[in-house]
Amino acid sequence: MKEGFKSNSxxxxxxxxxxxxxxxxxxxxxxxxxxxxxxxxxxxKGCVDAVNVTDCQTAxxxxxxxxxxxxxKEMGFDPILQMVTRDRNRIAIQxxxxxxxxxxxxxxxxxxxxHQKAGDHPQAKxxxxxxSIQMVAAVKAMRDEGKxxxxxxxxxxxxxxxxxxxxxFADPFEIRHLRxxxxxxxxxxxxxxxxxxxxxxxxxxxxxxxxxxLHEKVFILAGITPLKSVGMAxxxxxxxxxxDVPDEVIERLKGVxxxxxxxxxxxxxxxxxxxxxxxxxxxxxHIMAIEWEEKVREIVEGAGLFPRPEI
Amino acid sequence: xxxxxPPNVKVIRVPxxxxxxxxxxxxxxxxxxxGVFVAGCLEGECHFLIGNLQAKRRVNxxxxxxxxxxxxxxxxxxxxxxxxxxxxxxxICWEMTEKVKRLGPNPVKTGRGKEV
Amino acid sequence: MVVGEQKPLExxxxxxxxxxxxxxxxxxxxxxxxxxxxxREVRFLASAIKTARKAQGREIEIREVTLERQCxxxxxxxxxxxxxxxxxxxxxxxxxxVQFMAEHYRQIPALPGLNTTFVGGAERQxxxxxxxxxxxxxxxxxxxGICPITRCSKSLLNGPCGGSSNGRCEIDPEVPCGWQxxxxxxxxxxxxxxxxxxxxxxxWSLSRDGGPRKVQREDxxx
Numbered sequence: 001m002k003e004g005f006k007s008n009s010x011x012x013x014x015x016x017x018x019x020x021x022x023x024x025x026x027x028x029x030x031x032x033x034x035x036x037x038x039x040x041x042x043x044x045k046g047c048v049d050a051v052n053v054t055d056c057q058t059a060x061x062x063x064x065x066x067x068x069x070x071x072x073k074e075m076g077f078d079p080i081l082q083m084v085t086r087d088r089n090r091i092a093i094q095x096x097x098x099x100x101x102x103x104x105x106x107x108x109x110x111x112x113x114x115h116q117k118a119g120d121h122p123q124a125k126x127x128x129x130x131x132s133i134q135m136v137a138a139v140k141a142m143r144d145e146g147k148x149x150x151x152x153x154x155x156x157x158x159x160x161x162x163x164x165x166x167x168x169f170a171d172p173f174e175i176r177h178l179r180x181x182x183x184x185x186x187x188x189x190x191x192x193x194x195x196x197x198x199x200x201x202x203x204x205x206x207x208x209x210x211x212x213x214l215h216e217k218v219f220i221l222a223g224i225t226p227l228k229s230v231g232m233a234x235x236x237x238x239x240x241x242x243x244d245v246p247d248e249v250i251e252r253l254k255g256v257x258x259x260x261x262x263x264x265x266x267x268x269x270x271x272x273x274x275x276x277x278x279x280x281x282x283x284x285x286h287i288m289a290i291e292w293e294e295k296v297r298e299i300v301e302g303a304g305l306f307p308r309p310e311i
Numbered sequence: 312x313x314x315x316x317p318p319n320v321k322v323i324r325v326p327x328x329x330x331x332x333x334x335x336x337x338x339x340x341x342x343x344x345x346g347v348f349v350a351g352c353l354e355g356e357c358h359f360l361i362g363n364l365q366a367k368r369r370v371n372x373x374x375x376x377x378x379x380x381x382x383x384x385x386x387x388x389x390x391x392x393x394x395x396x397x398x399x400x401x402x403i404c405w406e407m408t409e410k411v412k413r414l415g416p417n418p419v420k421t422g423r424g425k426e427v
Numbered sequence: 428m429v430v431g432e433q434k435p436l437e438x439x440x441x442x443x444x445x446x447x448x449x450x451x452x453x454x455x456x457x458x459x460x461x462x463x464x465x466x467r468e469v470r471f472l473a474s475a476i477k478t479a480r481k482a483q484g485r486e487i488e489i490r491e492v493t494l495e496r497q498c499x500x501x502x503x504x505x506x507x508x509x510x511x512x513x514x515x516x517x518x519x520x521x522x523x524x525v526q527f528m529a530e531h532y533r534q535i536p537a538l539p540g541l542n543t544t545f546v547g548g549a550e551r552q553x554x555x556x557x558x559x560x561x562x563x564x565x566x567x568x569x570x571x572g573i574c575p576i577t578r579c580s581k582s583l584l585n586g587p588c589g590g591s592s593n594g595r596c597e598i599d600p601e602v603p604c605g606w607q608x609x610x611x612x613x614x615x616x617x618x619x620x621x622x623x624x625x626x627x628x629x630x631w632s633l634s635r636d637g638g639p640r641k642v643q644r645e646d647x648x649x
Contacts, residue, residue, distance in 0.1 A: 086581070090628065112588050115580050117598040126581070130628045133585040137625065149628065167589030172610055175587075175622060182585060182625055194589055241590040241597035334471050341478040379436035380479035422484020 001159060006143065006189065009106035009161035010078035011050040013311045014284075015190065015219045020277060021284025022305050023080065023192065023221055024048035024296055026072065028063035037063070037071045043293040045075070047300045049308055050107060052192070052286070055082040059119025066096065069105055080163060081105050084113025089129035090138070090149050097139060101158030109163040109192065110135040133186045136164050140187030162187055167194035168205035169244035177208035184218045191218055192286040195225035195236075198244040199275055206281050215281030222276045225288045226295055227265035230254050266295055270302035277303075314401040317408040328352065329362025336373045340382060343420045346411035348388040348403065356393065363391060381425030383414055428457035428548065429521040430555045431464060431541035433472070439517070440479055442538050446487070446514040450506060451476075451540075452528065453493035454520035461555050463541050464519030466493040472519065472540065497524025503531050510535070563633030563640065569626060571612030576629075578605030584626040 001008055005016070014021045024044045029036035044051055051072055055065040069079035081100050083093065097108065112132040116124045130138065130149075139162050141147045146157045164183040168176050180191065196202045202222065209215055227233045227245075230253045237245035249268065256264045269287075276282050285303075289296050300306045325331055328351030339347050349370055351363030367389050374384035388407065392399050418426050433439075443449060451473050459465025473489045480487040490513060494502040497520035510516070515536045518525040521543040528537035545557035560576045566584070567574060576582045580598045587606030590597025594607045613619045631637065 112581055112583060114590065115598045117580070128581045128583070129631065131581070131583040131585050132588075133625055134628045138628075165589065170587065170589045170591045171593055171604070172587075172591070172607060175610055175619075178622055179585075179587075181623065185623075186625055241592045241595070334467070334474065337471060337474045337478065341474045341481070376436060376475055380440070380475055381482050382478065418482035419478055420481075422481065424483050426482075 007106045007159040007161040008104075009050070010311065011080070011107055011190065012161045014049045014309065017309070017311060019049075019284075019309050019311075020305065021050075021219070021221060022048050022300055022308060023050045023052060023284065023286045024293070025052045025054065025286070025288040025290075026068065026293070027054045027057060027290070028065065028068040030060070030062050032063065034071050037068050038075065040293045041072050041075045041077060044077075044296055046307060047297045048077075048287070049284075050078040050080050052080040052082055052109060052288075055084045055111070055113065056087065056119075057082075057114070059086065059114045059116040059121070059124075061120060066100055066103070066105070069100070070103060073104060078106055080107035080109050082109045082111060083135070084111045085128055085130050085132060085135055086113030086116065086126050089127050093130070093135060094138065094142065094148055097142060097158050097160070098154070101160055102156075106159070107161045107163060108139060109165065110139060110188075111165055132164060133182050136162055136183055136186040136188050144187075161189050163190045163192060164188040165193070166191050167242050168196075168202050169194055169198060170242035173201075173205070176205055177212060177214070180209060180218075181212055181214055184214050188218055190221060190283075192221045193223040194242065195223040195288060196272060196276070197225075197227075197233075197236075197249050198246050199272060201244060202276075203279060206279055210281045215283075219283040220281055221284040221286040222273075222279075222282050223286050223288060224269050224273055224276075224299070225290060226269040226292060226299060227253060227261075228292060229258070229261045229265070232265075262295075266298055266302070269299050273299070273303035273305070314397055316401050316404045319408060320404045327357070327359050327362040328366035329357070329359055331366050331369065333369045333373050333376075336370065336387060337376060340377065340386070340417060340419065343417055345414070345417045346386040346388075346407050348390055348407050350390050350392060350400065350403070353391045353393050378427055381427060382418060383427045386411060386414060386417070428460050428546070429523070429543060430461045430545050430547045430557075431458045431521050431543045433463055433468065433519070433541055434539065436475060436479075439472070439540055440476065443476065443487075443515065443517060447485070448488045448490075448513045449476075450490045450492060450510065450513045450516045452497065452506065452516055452518045452520070452524075453491075454497040454518075454524050455493055456496045456498065456520070458519060458521055458524075458541065459493075461549070462553075464521075464524075468519055469493050494520075497521075497527055500527070500531070503527045507532075561634070562629070562631070563637075564630060566626070566629075569621065570609045571616055571618065573605065573609045573612055575605055575609060578603070578608060580605070584629060 026040045053065045053068045056062050065082050069081050072079045110132045116126055138149050142158050146154055166180045233245050233250045236243045253261050273285050328349050349366050351366045357363045370389040374387055377384045390403050451469050453464050453469035469491050473491050496502050510532050516528050517538045517540050518528050519540040525537050525539045546559040547555050547557040550556045562576050579586050580596050587604055591604040596602040596604045
């Protein structure tokens, strides 16, 4: 590990070198198929500095994030292990953190996780022993102080680059930057935001973040999701809580024939990135092309972010 | 005005249909009555504002209970009519009588098991 | 109060199927207030059971009794004089009452007539809402008098999560976001700066997670 670095994370090196970072996302399959991960990995190769692996996103059972991370690591990626507190208590969380670090995972994204009620096992008992902010603090204490949550010392410290999420579009808006401040205070190194369709609102949020000086304490990666169709845009607007898809975006997609809507969605994503690159405090983008990984390269290229720097 | 009512109908007078409790309705069936109807005032014309609406909710609740214990909920009905509608009252008495005759005796008396 | 809800009649009838002599025991405590297991409900359920049984041609004898409380031994003991004449106790108390019956009368089964749902209060007539999870370490002084453990679907101590939308929870638009309520209240109290403090992880050993709990008062014990 280099001097001045908290981890061996490629993402950390990219960000600290002042590059505009690009991260991608890979959702594991609903089965024990490693090829599904490798296929997505192939599509992302060379396009991203690090790749997030979701942890049973939307509370639907999928292959575990850690195993999927390993498959991607074997392919040369720097995976970001997403971990939710919904399914694990502090014993399991800390144990998985040690395990991940031992297996060479360098990044972790600490999340609370979607409630299981809208998932595929609504009958499940949830855990929520700790929340995402408390988890960030726990990982930081393990890494920087070598201590477990109970204050006891651990042997070899997990060298993880610590991430957290924030949703500028959830309510109440007036505390969203304060919540980010709490995550920074807890020890987050980087932040990945919810997908941005309402750039105006995102900028308002960013302004508050910058006014608090948070952008100097944490790297903020803006969330980007290309819309495949009007149907997807409507679904996200109406069915996903905390998602803000303005009517203009829907109108714009409606303005082109159905078979061209995907192209238009990609164009919107590229334009959004270009606009976000100019926003003070934005250090990169996190592209979540949901089951549409084949478009990531086109988006990264279109936004002038290809090739990724060798570092 | 003298209207002929079927002789099998026993009228129980209450100050307001809202006075009828779920228990009263159920108890009638327990004691072997074949059918019950609650005659409340027209909706919106309750002297006590919502008595007839409460009665309606209770009737619906007891219908659910009857179904659960195997008694045809059709045996219990709610009607709304004003004090001036004597002929309608007589008509309902005949209607209910016909309905109950079709359904046969309350199984409480025969012990023949669930009818629904 | 402990809020309960009567089990579906079909389930109750199946539960008591083997018995022909039954004690139906109500409770004048919480479950009477929430209209699930008081004197009125005992009377009604007894009638429903008897009607169902008569219709099947198999009558049942029901001893109706509603105790002051089923969570105190002195009241539970009140049925001892006649309990021997019956085959089972169907309790309309909360889960505590059913268990106290079972502990006191070991020869016959104690059956639950209710599903004990939560600790809550009456929002208005006929509507009861959950307010307390009995976590054993109250944090209401930190959160404007609104419980994050109960009111936030994820029991977050540092909410709201990213699913809070227009004051509603991500699990259901009918459910208010607990953290929106907390923040509104902190604002009303002029304590919004509290929000910036990170509330540390909770000690769940004081809740049910630490095993069955007990409160002991030496000064009151005999």
